[in-house]
Amino acid sequence: MFRAPPGQVQTWAQYRGRVDNRQAIGSWLSGPRAAAEEMGADFGYRGERLGLPREGPGSVAPLGRRFGALFVDWAVSMLIAYGLFARGDQQAAGNWALGVFLVMSLLTVGTVGSTPGKRILGLRVIAEDGGRLGAVRVALRSVLLLLVIPAIVWDRDSRGLHDRLARAVQVRI
Incomplete structure (x- = not known):
């Protein structure tokens, strides 16, 4: 479990943002190819x-x-x-x-x-x-x-x- 440093309150959104980096792993809706393209990978067109x-x-x-x-x-x-x-x-x-x-x-x-x-x-x-x-x-x-x-x-x-x-x-x- 992630704990905030002493004196800070950790919100759920901050916790989730640190654990789940959707740009790196892609979401289940867009898939890994879309995530890779967002990060700059060029696959070209089919063929x-x-x-x-x-x-x-x-x-x-x-x-x-x-x-x-x-x-x-x-x-x-x-x-x-x-x-x-x-x-x-x-x-x-x-x-x-x-x-x-x-x-x-x-x-x-x-x-x-x-x-x-x-x-x-x-x-x-x-x-x-x-x-x-x-x-x-x-x-x-x-x-x-x-x-x-x-x-x-x-x-x-x-x-x-x-x-x-x-x-x-x-x-x-």
Whole structure:
């Protein structure tokens, strides 16, 4: 417990101000990045380290569009699995949908650079150097995406671990 020097009365605000330095640790609302930026750290914009533009075509895809594309792709996979393989069994449709999603991702990202959902929402998957992904990198990315955990671990460029390991980036068309 903090005690005031003899002869001084310690108020709660003074005590709290000495113990809790929100500029140094960040608040739970703004997070550590905002606190670091307030102290002068410059993180740049998403994709700057990769040489991508800040906005427009070729810039890093926003998370909302990426989640929307994933939703569309999963819905298409479920419809195909339910219609062709599951024969009315919803549990089997979910299991088959994983395989359909993997095949769809391998074929579409490997050939045209985007899945149906990404194409609808104006996104594309490219290599870090701007070229196309090779078959091995597309396969690595697709398998890691199905494992989910690598896809939800992001870096400061908003790339999932599956994209980092495959040396890929999702950009706007």
